[in-house]
Structures are given as structure tokens and as C-alpha cells.
Amino acid sequence: MAEIVNMPKLGFDMAEGTLLRWVIHEGDQVSKGDVLAEIETDKATVEVESTYEGVLLRQLVSQGTVVPINDPIAVIGQPGEEVTLGANVASEGALKKPIATEQAIDAAGGYIPSPEPVLEIQVLPVLAEAPHASPLARSMATEMGIDLRLVRGTGPGGRVTKKDIELYITNALVPEAAKSPSQTPIAGVAPVKTFIRETRIIPLPKLRAAIGRRMADSTQQVPHFYVTHEYDVRALTDRRKEINLLLEEDDKLSVNDFIVRAAALTLLEFPNLNASIDLIANTLIYHGEINIGVAIAVENGLLTAVNHNTDQKTIYQISSELKKLVLRARDGKVRPEDIEGSTFTVSNLGMFDVDQFTAIINPPEAAILAIGSAKQVPVVVNGEIRIGNRMKATLSVDHRISDGAEGARFLQALAKFIEEPLRLLISF
Amino acid sequence: MPRITMREAISQALWEEMERDPSVFILGEEVGVWGGSYAVTKGFYDHFGPERVKDTPIAEAAIIGAAIGAALTGLRPIAEIMTINFAFSAFDHIVNEAAKFHYMFAGQMMVPMVIRTVSGGGRQLAATHSQTPDAIFAHFPGLKVVAPGTPEDAKGLLKSAIRSDDPVLFIESATLYQVRGEVPEGENLIPIGKSKIQRPGKDVTIVTYSKMLDTSIKAADLLAQQGIEAEVVDLRTLRPLDMGPVLESFKKTNRAVVVEEGWRSYGVGAEVVARIYEEAFDYVDAPIQRVAQKEVPLPYNRTMEQLALPQVEDILKAVREVL
Numbered sequence: 032m033a034e035i036v037n038m039p040k041l042g043f044d045m046a047e048g049t050l051l052r053w054v055i056h057e058g059d060q061v062s063k064g065d066v067l068a069e070i071e072t073d074k075a076t077v078e079v080e081s082t083y084e085g086v087l088l089r090q091l092v093s094q095g096t097v098v099p100i101n102d103p104i105a106v107i108g109q110p111g112e113e114v115t116l117g118a119n120v121a122s123e124g125a126l127k128k129p130i131a132t133e134q135a136i137d138a139a140g141g142y143i144p145s146p147e148p149v150l151e152i153q154v155l156p157v158l159a160e161a162p163h164a165s166p167l168a169r170s171m172a173t174e175m176g177i178d179l180r181l182v183r184g185t186g187p188g189g190r191v192t193k194k195d196i197e198l199y200i201t202n203a204l205v206p207e208a209a210k211s212p213s214q215t216p217i218a219g220v221a222p223v224k225t226f227i228r229e230t231r232i233i234p235l236p237k238l239r240a241a242i243g244r245r246m247a248d249s250t251q252q253v254p255h256f257y258v259t260h261e262y263d264v265r266a267l268t269d270r271r272k273e274i275n276l277l278l279e280e281d282d283k284l285s286v287n288d289f290i291v292r293a294a295a296l297t298l299l300e301f302p303n304l305n306a307s308i309d310l311i312a313n314t315l316i317y318h319g320e321i322n323i324g325v326a327i328a329v330e331n332g333l334l335t336a337v338n339h340n341t342d343q344k345t346i347y348q349i350s351s352e353l354k355k356l357v358l359r360a361r362d363g364k365v366r367p368e369d370i371e372g373s374t375f376t377v378s379n380l381g382m383f384d385v386d387q388f389t390a391i392i393n394p395p396e397a398a399i400l401a402i403g404s405a406k407q408v409p410v411v412v413n414g415e416i417r418i419g420n421r422m423k424a425t426l427s428v429d430h431r432i433s434d435g436a437e438g439a440r441f442l443q444a445l446a447k448f449i450e451e452p453l454r455l456l457i458s459f
Numbered sequence: 460m461p462r463i464t465m466r467e468a469i470s471q472a473l474w475e476e477m478e479r480d481p482s483v484f485i486l487g488e489e490v491g492v493w494g495g496s497y498a499v500t501k502g503f504y505d506h507f508g509p510e511r512v513k514d515t516p517i518a519e520a521a522i523i524g525a526a527i528g529a530a531l532t533g534l535r536p537i538a539e540i541m542t543i544n545f546a547f548s549a550f551d552h553i554v555n556e557a558a559k560f561h562y563m564f565a566g567q568m569m570v571p572m573v574i575r576t577v578s579g580g581g582r583q584l585a586a587t588h589s590q591t592p593d594a595i596f597a598h599f600p601g602l603k604v605v606a607p608g609t610p611e612d613a614k615g616l617l618k619s620a621i622r623s624d625d626p627v628l629f630i631e632s633a634t635l636y637q638v639r640g641e642v643p644e645g646e647n648l649i650p651i652g653k654s655k656i657q658r659p660g661k662d663v664t665i666v667t668y669s670k671m672l673d674t675s676i677k678a679a680d681l682l683a684q685q686g687i688e689a690e691v692v693d694l695r696t697l698r699p700l701d702m703g704p705v706l707e708s709f710k711k712t713n714r715a716v717v718v719e720e721g722w723r724s725y726g727v728g729a730e731v732v733a734r735i736y737e738e739a740f741d742y743v744d745a746p747i748q749r750v751a752q753k754e755v756p757l758p759y760n761r762t763m764e765q766l767a768l769p770q771v772e773d774i775l776k777a778v779r780e781v782l
Contacts, residue, residue, distance in 0.1 A: 165713075165743055165744040165745060166740050166741050166742070166743040166744075167713050167741060167742050167743055167744040168744065169741075170741035170742075186745065187745075192744045192745065193713055193744045
């Protein structure tokens with residue numbers, strides 16, 4: 032019997048995904064684990080693997096289509112098998128959409144029978160209130176990054192046509208000064224420009240939009256406070272050198288690998304900072320796992336790659352896992368588990384010669400640790416000025432979950448691992 | 460280049476092909492002694508003789524059946540059906556035999572025949588003798604359907620049709636026989652299945668064929684006086700349909716009107732418009748308009764007949780709609 036492949040939910044806040052590219056073509060053989068298609072979510076490009084064996088009988092959506100999660104995208108079955116979409120999809124849909132049933136309660140409290148599930152892939156309009164526009168005007172607007180809501184349609188019924196887009200562009204390109212007839216050029220000013228760089232307008236990349244949304248939510252809704260601590264990193268620097276002498280070039284440990292493990296071990300003592308708040312249920316969630324997220328710069332933004340159960344891994348394990356994560360993230364090939372489930376994040380700008388910085392908490396986490404550069408600085412030891420190796424770290428904490436004293440104690444506790452890094456090698 | 464009539468162009472094509480290839484022969488009602496209902500084969504009987512210019516009984520099924528048989532034995536018959544309305548009497552032979560044999564017998568045989576016929580209204584021949592059922596015949600894979608709109612295309616395409624190993628329905632228009640156009644002398648084969656831009660323009664694409672090419676060019680001339688440059692694309696062949704020049708033109712103008720003499724429902728225009736929406740959706744700037752015959756059996760009364768047939772005015776109105 033033919034199996035329906037649905038748009039997978041690849042993240043807790045994923046509502047839809049764009050089917051970027053079909054990897055398997057209709058009629059091709061599919062094994063379990065084969066990559067069927069590439070899907071762009073808010074966060075990344077993800078490969079969808081088949082959980083079925085057989086032949087890809089039908090691709091239900093074309094490339095570039097935005098598909099809500101759990102909507103069918105493909106049918107896999109035996110060669111020559113009849114594809115009876117109606118029956119398959121109806122039964123699947125009935126099982127998989129309990130939420131729809133919950134919502135179908137009318138004002139009087141009675142149940143409204145949920146409508147028959149329909150196999151129709153809804154392409155969500157890019158702009159909710161966009162006016163009617165011809166297909167050509169739409170494609171021109173998309174290409175040029177024009178918000179159709181700003182364009183006045185002069186076609187039948189106010190339809191935006193090619194002419195309106197062209198007029199809009201012409202008006203947008205004429206500088207204000209040129210529109211005013213009374214302006215006279217100022218004499219005697221030497222021309223300064225030899226060329227003008229082009230102003231470019233591009234559609235907001237999905238990742239950029241997702242980061243923007245989350246960071247705006249976080250800064251607006253999460254009351255942050257910040258605590259900064261300076262660490263003596265001479266021992267860490269020395270131990271790292273010693274260890275790296277024993278390792279192959281590709282296996283060498285970074286300062287960040289030490290810090291990630293140090294943070295994980297410190298969190299064992301500070302469950303409040305490995306927690307989330309659920310305002311709807313009015314609960315605090317103390318996470319059983321310590322999963323350290325690491326902010327990775329990628330094209331068009333950043334991703335928080337996740338190292339799971341970091342407290343139970345050696346630095347070497349953490350290091351090699353993070354290296355693979357970085358590669359996948361930069362190739363745009365992260366898997367869902369690579370970017371989901373972090374409980375605490377480390378953001379390190381140490382490689383950019385940064386004294387210190389403050390990071391925005393990655394919801395629903397309770398805190399984020401921002402790491403500056405390790406530097407040689409003058410320090411006072413026993414009343415004398417000496418050359419010391421120092422690194423500053425700033426912890427941003429959700430004040431709804433924790434308070435300043437706890438944040439400060441965390442940074443102090445972190446010191447014993449960072450300043451005595453051998454502990455990182457013996458603690459389990 | 461000599462300017463000759465459509466009738467002369469078709470006549471020349473037949474004559475030249477019969478001179479070139481002794482396997483080519485003509486059969487049909489009144490094609491011989493009388494010289495053809497539209498005088499296309501005048502003089503043929505005397506020159507080529509009764510063996511190669513055969514008068515038949517008024518029995519279309521017999522004409523087509525005989526032609527298919529002759530084609531199967533290796534001859535190249537040109538069967539004339541006086542008007543396409545009579546082709547319904549031979550419909551089974553055309554679509555179930557001529558169009559199918561090559562496919563159903565694994566290519567063991569071919570049916571290299573041409574059916575010449577006249578389509579369209581406008582001559583007060585009333586409902587049963589004035590139809591334009593071109594789209595019906597173009598529906599069948601296996602049958603090529605050619606419908607030229609200029610003398611040059613008529614001559615070049617008819618010669619290609621006679622040399623084609625597939626059965627070809629060659630649709631002429633009685634109202635075009637007197638139309639003159641430049642036709643190159645000598646051998647000028649025009650391939651079947653190629654649309655052509657007959658009049659360049661940039662503001663709107665008019666897609667048409669056969670008699671409506673003439674009407675569309677007249678409309679385009681009037682539009683030009685108003686500063687609207689219509690590009691007229693002539694399909695020339697309905698099957699296989701060449702959308703290339705249509706799409707190329709449409710991607711430039713983004714607006715189109717499709718003009719056909721037949722009825723709008725399930726017509727040539729329906730096919731062309733669907734193909735534009737399928738293959739150039741992102742270039743559509745206005746809903747595409749169809750100009751076609753009113754959905755009635757064509758009236759006999761001259762005024763009413765003209766009202767029911769697509770006119771220059773209808774095309775101008777449709778162009779204004781899309782612009």
C-alpha cells in the first residue's frame with residue numbers, strides 16, 4: 032500500500048517549509064534513509080530522508096512551493112501501484128490533525144464537524160494584504176524585492192500590472208531633489224563622485240527573518256541582566272598547547288571546546304540556568320539534559336548548533352562533534368537534531384579580538400555566555416604588576432528565572448574549570 | 460516575386476508535385492472533368508489524365524477509404540473533400556484508420572495521404588455547410604492538421620504535406636482563394652509544425668491561423684494607426700502545434716488575443732491560451748482574450764451570419780480589453 036510522505040516538522044516553531052529541490056524523481060527507487068528532497072525552514076536547509084522503501088510514485092508539490100507541516104509532499108509505494116490520494120490522505124489527515132478538532136468548537140460550545148481533509152497544497156501568499164496583481168507584476172515584484180502593497184494598481188479592479196511596477200520603479204529612482212523644479216544647482220562645488228554604488232533591495236532571507244523575529248522577541252519579552260567576570264587563562268592556554276602537540280592538525284582543540292565543557296559541568300551545579308520558563312502553563316522546566324548550543328556564523332546569519340549531553344562527553348568528543356556541526360552548518364546541510372534542543376548557549380567572539388560583549392538569550396533558554404578574547408594584560412599579583420593572560424566572559428540571564436547573585440556565583444564556579452583546566456579532564 | 464492568388468498557389472503545389480512524383484494522384488468529387496469545385500484542379504485532367512485525376516461518387520467515406528488503401532500500397536493520394544463538413548461522413552476512416560494504422564501495426568505501414576478540404580463560413584451556405592471544426596481534427600494524435608493563411612505558406616506547406624509519410628488534413632478557406640500574396644518561384648518547402656510571426660509588433664500578441672490571419676492583419680493595421688503595435692503569430696499548423704514563436708512573442712508583450720473562426724468552447728484558442736498559462740504564467744500581465752464564432756449554428760441570413768463570425772471589430776475590442 033502506498034505511503035504518504037508529509038512535510039516534516041523540523042523544529043518546535045516550524046509551521047511550514049519550502050520544498051527547495053527534489054532529489055529523488057518520480058519513478059525512481061527509494062530506500063529507507065535516502066534523501067528525498069531538500070527543504071528550507073526558517074533556520075536552515077534540511078534534507079528529508081525517506082522512512083519508506085519502494086518507488087517514488089508521485090511528487091505532490093513542485094519545487095519552490097511553501098508547504099505547511101504535515102501536509103503531504105510525496106507518495107511512495109510499489110512500482111505500478113495505483114495512487115489513491117483521496118483515501119490515503121483522508122485517513123492520514125484525520126489521524127494527524129487533532130488540533131483542528133480542538134479548534135472546531137463554536138461559540139456555543141458545540142462541536143463543528145471538521146471539514147473533509149482536502150489534498151490541496153496551499154501556497155501561502157507572501158503578503159497578506161497584497162492587492163491583486165498580474166502574474167508578471169508578481170514575478171517582477173519578487174525579483175526586484177518590491178512590496179506589492181506599496182504599488183498602486185491602475186489595471187481593471189485595481190490590478191497591479193507591469194506598467195504600475197515600472198512606474199513605481201521610475202518614481203523610486205528619481206531623487207527627491209530632482210522632483211522639485213525650484214532647485215538650482217549650487218555653483219562652484221567640485222563634483223566628488225566618480226561613481227555611485229548601486230543601492231540593492233533584496234527579499235529578506237528566511238534565516239535573517241527568523242533570527243530577527245527571535246531576537247526581537249527575546250529582547251522585548253525576556254528581562255535580561257548581565258554579569259561579567261575576568262578569568263586567568265594562562266593554565267588553559269598552556270594545557271591546550273601541550274594537548275595540541277599530541278594531536279593531528281585536524282583534531283586540535285580550540286579554547287571554545289574547553290569553555291563548552293566547562294559550562295556544561297558548571298551547569299550541573301546551577302539547574303536554574305539550565306531551565307526554561309513556561310508562562311502559559313505557569314511552570315519552570317528544569318531540563319534533564321545539558322545540551323550546549325554554540326553560535327556559528329553562517330552565510331546570512333548565525334545558527335545555534337547543539338552538542339547534546341555535553342556534561343557526559345570528553346573535550347575531545349565535544350571538539351570533534353562541534354567541528355562536524357560547523358561544517359554542516361556552513362554547507363547549509365544541518366539535520367534537525369543539529370539545531371534543536373539546546374538548553375544553554377555559548378557565543379564566542381574571541382577570535383575577533385573582542386574585549387567583551389553581551390549576548391541576547393536564545394529562547395527558551397535561561398542564559399547565554401558571551402566569551403571575549405584571551406589577552407595578555409597587566410595584572411596586579413601580590414602588590415606587583417605582572418603580565419597576565421586574561422579572558423572576559425559575560426553571562427546574560429533571564430531575570431524571570433534567576434537573579435544576579437546566582438549569575439555571579441555561576442561565573443565564579445566556572446572559574447575553577449577554566450582556571451584549573453585539569454578538572455575538565457578528570458570530572459565526569 | 461510574383462503575386463499570385465491562394466488558388467494559384469495551391470494549384471501550383473499540386474501540379475509541381477504530380478510532375479515530380481508519379482505516385483501522387485488526386486481523387487474527389489468534381490476534381491477531374493469539371494476542374495474542382497473551386498477550380499483548383501482546372502486543366503489537371505487534360506494534362507495528367509483520368510488515371511491520376513479521378514472523379515468519384517458523392518461518397519466521402521469511399522473517397523477516404525480508397526485513398527487510405529492506395530496510400531497503404533505505396534501511392535501518395537490527395538483526396539479532396541469538398542468542404543470539411545462532409546468529412547464527418549468519413550470521420551471514422553480519418554481518425555480510426557488513417558491516423559492509427561502506423562501506430563497500431565508497429566510501424567509496418569505508413570499512410571502518406573493528404574486530405575484537402577475547405578473550412579469556415581461566410582458564404583451563406585447555412586449551418587451544416589459553414590462549420591469550422593478544425594480543432595476536432597487537431598485533437599487526434601497521428602493526424603497532422605495544417606491550415607495556412609497566405610499563398611506562400613499554402614504552396615510550401617502543401618508540398619511538404621504531399622511528401623509527408625503521415626496523413627495530413629490540409630485545411631483551406633474558400634474565402635481566401637482570391638487573396639493574393641508573394642510566392643517565391645520554384646521549390647520552396649515550408650516545414651509542417653512551425654508557427655510564424657507574420658507581422659512584428661511589441662504591444663500585444665495576436666495568435667491566429669488560416670482565414671483569421673487575414674482578419675487579424677487588418678485589425679493590426681488599424682491598431683497601428685492608434686499607435687498600438689500588434690504582433691501577429693500565425694500557427695499555420697494545428698498539430699503538431701508549435702508554441703515557440705507564440706511564447707517568445709508573449710514573453711515580450713505579456714498580453715495576448717487568440718483569434719479563431721470556429722466556436723470558442725473547446726477550441727484552438729482554448730488550447731493556445733492554456734499552453735500560454737502553463738508555459739509562461741509569470742509573464743501574464745492581463746487575462747488573455749479569445750475571439751471566436753458566436754456559439755450558435757451559423758445563420759443563413761447574411762447580416763446574422765456576419766454578426767456570428769469574428770470580425771475585425773471583435774479583435775479590436777479584445778485588444779482593448781487586454782491592454
